[in-house]
Amino acid sequence: MVERGGSGVPGGRRKQRVSMADVAQLAGVSSQTVSRVSNGHPGVISSTREQVLAAMRELGYRPNSAARALRYGQFNTIGVILFSLSSTGNSRTVEAIATHAAAEGYAITLIPIDVPTQDNVLGAFTRMGELAADAVIVIMEIHLLDAATVQLPPGVHVVVVDSDAGDRHSVVDTDQADGARKAVRHLLDLGHRTVWHVTGPETSFAGQRRTQAWRAVLEEAGCPVPPPLYGDWSAESGYAAGLALADEPDCTAVFASNDQMALGLLRAFHERGLSVPRDVSVVGFDDIPDAAFFVPPLTTVHQDFAEVGRRCVQGVLSQIRTQGDPRPGTDLVPTSLVVRNSTAAPR
Amino acid sequence: MVERGGSGVPGGRRKQRVSMADVAQLAGVSSQTVSRVSNGHPGVISSTREQVLAAMRELGYRPNSAARALRYGQFNTIGVILFSLSSTGNSRTVEAIATHAAAEGYAITLIPIDVPTQDNVLGAFTRMGELAADAVIVIMEIHLLDAATVQLPPGVHVVVVDSDAGDRHSVVDTDQADGARKAVRHLLDLGHRTVWHVTGPETSFAGQRRTQAWRAVLEEAGCPVPPPLYGDWSAESGYAAGLALADEPDCTAVFASNDQMALGLLRAFHERGLSVPRDVSVVGFDDIPDAAFFVPPLTTVHQDFAEVGRRCVQGVLSQIRTQGDPRPGTDLVPTSLVVRNSTAAPR
C-alpha cells in the first residue's frame, strides 16, 4: 500500500512510507517492540503498548505486507486463473472461493486470460508465479489443460475446476454427467420417445460431458439418438437451434446444455407458435436465478457453484497446510433437478 | 509461491524455496548476475546468460514477488473491495478491471464483503492495507460510503464505483440518471400518459438515481407520478410487482430499474393475459445478454460495464503514477437505449 506523501503524516511531508522504525522512534522504543504490539504478542507492558499504538495512529502506520510475506514465506493469498468471469457459473464460483478464502484469512488474486491460448495460460502461470500467491486455482472450462502440451508448473499447489485432468491434478467439478442424466431421464420418464439436444461449444469440457451423458442415457434406454444441435452457450445460439427444431415434427423434448440456450429455445418456440411444455418440453442446465421467471418457468439442473468454490478453497488449503503433493483425483459436486413448468408429458 | 519440497529440485529434497543465491551457486556466478539475467538487463555476456538460464531451469527458479515488492516498494496489484460479485454488472466490471489491469502489468486482489456493515468495510480496508495492493477500487452500490461515519483511510489511492461520494472521492459510475431519463422519455414519446416504475432496493445508490430521474422526467413533462413499486433487483420482486401492476387499469408502460425485474414483469403480465407490448410496454436497465431473448425481446438501457472498469483502472493508475492526491469528482460513463420489442405506442 503506497502512501501518498503528506496527508495523515503531520511532520514528514516527504515521507513516502511509514515503517516500524519510524513508529519505534516516535514511541521511543525498539522496532521489535512495535512488531510485538503490531502482532498482538504478549510481553509488552500496557503503558508501552499504548505509547506504540499512539505513535502508530499519529503516523498512520500500516504494516508492509511485502516485508511480512518475505519474512513468513507466504502471502495468505490464493491465485485464481480463469478464462471468463462473466460466464454463468464462474462469477459465482469465484465469489464462493473469495468468501471461503476470506474466512480462512486468504485473499484472492485474479488473473484473467482473454484469449485462451497455451501461451497465455502459461504466461498467466508465470505471472502468478511472480505474484504473491501460495496456491493457484485454475478455472478453465476449455480443454487446454488436458492437452499434454500444456502442463502446470510442478511444485505449485493447484486445484483445477472444470477439467478432466483428474489423473494429473486435483480437480473439483460439478457432476456434469449425473446432472445431464437426470435431465434426460426426467424427459424420458414423462413419456417422450427421445430427447433432442443443444450442446455447448466443442471446446468446453463441461459441455462435452453433458452431451456424452445425454447420448449414453438415450442409447441405454434404446431410444433413437437425434443429431445434436451445436450451441455456444449464448441465448442467441439457443434461439437459432430452436428455430431449427421447430421444423422437426418429431421433436417433443429438448435438453439444452445451459439455461441461456434454453431461453433462446423458449423464444424461438414461442415465435413459431409452439407451446412449451404442451408441444415441446425444455430442460436447461445451471439453474440461474432468472430461470424460475422464464416463460414458462424453466425445469433445469441445479449446479451448486458455492459448493464448488468451497471445495476448491478446501483443496488448496489442505495442500498448503500439509505441504503435501496435490492428490490427483476428481471431487464431484452433486446436482439436483429442479422441476418447474417447462416440461410435461407429450401429447 | 510456496514450493513443495522435492519435485523439480533434483538435489535438495528439503529445499523449500529456490532463491537467486541457489541459482547463482549452481551457475557459478554472483546473485547479482542472476538478477540481471532475470530482469533482462544488458551487460551480461551471452554465455554467462545461458549458464544462468540453464541453472534457473534446472532448479525451477521463480522470482520471489515478496522480495521484489519489498525492494521496489510496490506490488503491481490493485485491490478490489466489493459487496457481491454475482450481481449483474459487478462481475463484468471486475472482469474489465482485471483485463485492463493485466494489460498494464497489474493483477487484481479481490476482497468480498459478505455483510455490508461498516465494520466489515473498514475491516476489508484494513485487510487490504495489510495485503499487497498499490491502490484500491471500491465497488459498493450501497450507501455506506456516503455516510460520514464510514471513511476510507487517508493516504490510499482509491477509486469508488457506484457511489455519490464524488465530493470526497474519485468516483466512476454509469450515468444512471441519464439512462433512466432515456428510458422514461422513450415511453412518453411513444404516447404513454405516464410511466410506472419498479425500483431497486432503497439501499442502492444506483437504484435511487434511476428512481429520481424517473420522477423528474415525469414531473417535468407534467405527467402524473404513480406510486413506485419497490423491488430488490430480483426477478421475483419484479414478478410480484407485475402481478400488482396487472390490476392497474391505467398502467400502459413500466420502467423497471433492472432487466431481471423486467423479466419478472414479463412473466407476470404473460400469466395475467396481458400482451407486451400491445397492452403494456416494459423497459429495463442493464442490457444483460439475455435481454435480447426475453419474450418479447426487451427494450432496455445499455450499461457499458467494460468502460466503467477501464476508467477505474485508468483512475487508480494515474493516482499511482503521479503519486497525486485522488481528485474528487465523478466520471460518468454514458448509456444508450436499446429499443427492442417490449415497447410500443399505447392502444
Add this chain to the structure above:
DNA sequence: GTCCAGCATGTTTACGTAAACATGCTGACC
C-alpha cells in the same frame, strides 16, 4: 610499453519485518 576507457561481473547495502537470542531490571526466596 603504458595508461586508461569500457565492460562484465562481484560486493555491499537497504528495503520492512519478526524470530532468536541478549540484556538488564525487579523482586522473591534462602
Add this chain to the structure above:
DNA sequence: GGTCAGCATGTTTACGTAAACATGCTGGAC
C-alpha cells in the same frame, strides 16, 4: 544480602531482491 527466575525490552540476523558502487580484465591509443 546475595542469587537467580522471570519478564520487559533491545540487538542481531535473515528472508530474496536489485540499486549503487567496486573490482578486475581486455584492448586500443599514444
